[in-house]
Amino acid sequence: MPTISVAKCDDYQNAETAFLHCIDHLGGISQFISPGDKVVIKPNFISRKRPEEAATTHPAVIAAVVRAVQDAGGSVILAESPGGPYHAAILKKIYETCGALEVQKETGCELNYDIASQEIEYTGLKKRTFSILTPILQADKVISLAKLKTHTMTGYTGAVKNLFGAIPGLNKTQHHFELQKKEDFCAMLLDLCEYIKPTLSILDAVWGMEGNGPTSGTPRKVGVLLASANPYALDLAASHMIGFEPDEIETVRQSLDLGWTPPYSALTFVGDPIEAFHIADYKRARGSEIHFLRKINLPEPIVKKIDSLAQAKPKFNPNLCVGCGECARCCPPKAIVIQNKLAKVDLKKCIRCFCCQELCPKKAVEARRNPIFEKLFSI
Ligand code: SF4
Ligand code: SF4
Structure with a gap:
């Protein structure tokens, strides 16, 4: 049964200690990363937002994960295609505003400026063609390092939805255009996640976003980091923690139906008690109630x-x-x-x-x- 690690993190200043607790409860980073691995960490850098706006993965959490991977002998590239156009000048501004330049200075990790992508065909729930960032395709391991947020279209965004940023720039809009029903769009997100198969999924829920996420909502303190090898189980656990029913979130509902995650009652939790972080009145995005x-x-x-x-x-x-x-x-x-x-x-x-x-x-x-x-x- 999938295991979810839970680590209290009151403040981003304690992100490194909290992340080490979180990963130790899953057996340590060496369970996921081997010496010599080329690792892509995929943060959520949706747009040019400062860390305190709670729209993007906080740089303190990113730095903690980068250091852990490096300690295990892996090399790290941070790669993300934010919403909107995708080119080196935009990436530089995003890295600057989201705090990634500081992470690079502190850790020596690489920031991706290679805007190349490759088309792949994948038959999962449906036969699909995806354009995916080349660095992600070339990585030995991918870590989905997501942010806990509400989302006007999908209700919630976490480990699975985070991987939509593996698709370059405005190519994403084509998927929106072709898959106008939420069920179809979310099935595509599941296929993409299955294709990328992140080795590890981590959720920055120290400060989440509630209300009109994923960028226009309000920061809300939750005070926790979550991690799991199973992104579907992680999203089920995190959305339950903020009071959502599984059928409110199409990716969660479908992954439960498909058996990609067992029900909440069958998940195994390690670390701090997740009940301590439950929030009953976490505000949904308008349009997702x-x-x-x-x-x-x-x-x-x-x-x-x-x-x-x-x-x-x-x-x-x-x-x-x-x-x-x-x-x-x-x-x-x-x-x-x-x-x-x-x-x-x-x-x-x-x-x-x-x-x-x-x-x-x-x-x-x-x-x-x-x-x-x-x-x-x-x-
Ligand atoms: S709605 Fe926002 S993005 Fe659109 S033109 Fe106005 S300021 Fe720009
Ligand atoms: S289709 Fe409608 S909701 Fe989507 S970007 Fe255009 S105006 Fe906005």
């Missing part, structure tokens, strides 16, 4: 109908929008135009992927519903 309908015991077809009627739409705040065009460049169906330095959306074209919200540097995009549903789901 289907659990509320299930709690009032409506028949499932009615739940699904109301859920689709209540689906949130992107709303652009003209007081915050600066007309930078980042959202328009990344919108999969090209539903956004910039007019008079303001973003305008054609909702008939919009596929509700919320890439615009994810990538807006000014938090100018909100997920909004019809006011009746807004009241019903008020969180």
Whole structure:
């Protein structure tokens, strides 16, 4: 049965000690890394956000993991394709703002600037073609070093969703465009995770993000690091810890159905008691509260109908929008135009992927519903 290691971490200053506890409970880093391994650590650097904004994996946790891998004889490259365009100049800015340059200075690890990718064909739940960053394909081992966050489209993002950043730049939007149903998009995330097969998955939940994640929510202290060899079990444990039901998160629901993780009651926990970190009122992202309908015991077809009627739409705040065009460049169906330095959306074209919200540097995009549903789901 999958084992989840739990280590209390009150403050990022204690990240190294906490991570060493966390990994020791799984038998030590040498269970995962052998001398000479070329290891890619895939952090969550979704966009140019400072560590204290809780949208990205904190550099103190990254440095702790890098040092542990190096101590085991592995060499480390940090590789990530953030949302939006993918080129060396953008990567440099992201590394600077997210704190990766400091990690490089401290540890001597490599930061990836190689924007090459290769197409692979993979038949998992479906036959798919993925473009994947070359450094990830060439690594001996991949570590998914994720951030605990809510997510407007998928409900939650952790170890599995983190690997979507293995797909280069705007290539990601093609998947959004082709897989507009959440079930299909999440099945693709599972296939991608199965293909990459991270050796180890680690979750930075010292400070998570609640509310309108993955970039416009609010930091919330959880105070813990989690790690497991099984990314599906890790996401089940972490989402349970913040009060989500498994069927609220499509990747978790599907991985349970597929038997890729056993139910929560069958997971093995080591380290600190996970119950100490439970949060009952962790705020969901707007648009992902289907659990509320299930709690009032409506028949499932009615739940699904109301859920689709209540689906949130992107709303652009003209007081915050600066007309930078980042959202328009990344919108999969090209539903956004910039007019008079303001973003305008054609909702008939919009596929509700919320890439615009994810990538807006000014938090100018909100997920909004019809006011009746807004009241019903008020969180
Ligand atoms: S909504 Fe955000 S990303 Fe889009 S143009 Fe305005 S500021 Fe830029
Ligand atoms: S407007 Fe926003 S939510 Fe709609 S398709 Fe474009 S990026 Fe996705």
